[in-house]
Amino acid sequence: MEFLAKTIFMNTSTHLLNLLLSTLFITIMARVALPVPEALGGIPITGQSLAVLLVGLLLPFPWGGGAVLLYLLLGGLGLPVFAEGGSGWSSFSGGSGGFLIGFFIAALVMGLLRRRGWGQHLGYSLLANGLGTAVIVGSGLLWLAHLYGWGKAMEYGFYPFWPGAIVKILLGGFIAWSMLRNRKTA
Incomplete structure (x- = not known):
């Protein structure tokens, strides 16, 4: 019984440490920004969504969320x-x-996909990052459409971001796969 209690405490404290470090990682990556010319919307492309997707896929469900x-x-x-x-x-x-809000939903989705081993195969890892990105962008576009209409939602929430989103999907998919390919799912 003592072994079980120590194991549970050790796993919980490890998960809590991972949770705190992951929150810090997202915060730092939110500060990484590539400027976008004003003619293309002027909204910088940040590492925030990449960090959210990585945290969601690398931490066991529901810790990424x-x-x-x-x-x-x-x-x-x-x-x-x-x-x-x-x-x-x-x-x-x-x-x-x-x-x-899409960040939170995407992190949960990524954690569920991790349970199914999606991070362990490059193709599935890329697909998981694509699905997570779709959740974030879809949630954002729905909210922007509610506020400003679909035309402005696409103009402000999609067109300036899709090239960066593709790069982040590829980068996130490769990073997650390289870290998870030899691990058991959790």
Whole structure:
């Protein structure tokens, strides 16, 4: 019985450490930004969604979603963790709100795909990152369409981001696969 208690505590403390480090990773990656010319929308492409997808696929379900939820709560409470140092609950009601909620949903989806071994095969890892990206973008576009209509949603939430999204899908798929290919699913 003592062994079981130690094992549970050790696994829980390891998961909590991973959750905190993953939240920090997302925060740091939100600061990594490639500028986009004003003619193409002017909205920088950040590493935020790449980090969310990696955390979701690399941590066992539901810990990746937990890390993203903690990230969102910290941002909502005013810590400048979102892209470009954004924060506050107003971030959820503005144009970024749908994307932020999509981060949480995508991380959960990625964790479920990990359970099915999707991170262990390059093709499935790429597909998982594509599906996670679709969840984030879809959630963001639905919210933007609600706020501004579909034309503006596509103009502000899709067209400036799709080239960067493809790069992040490829990069995230390869990174996750290289880290998970020899591991058991959890």
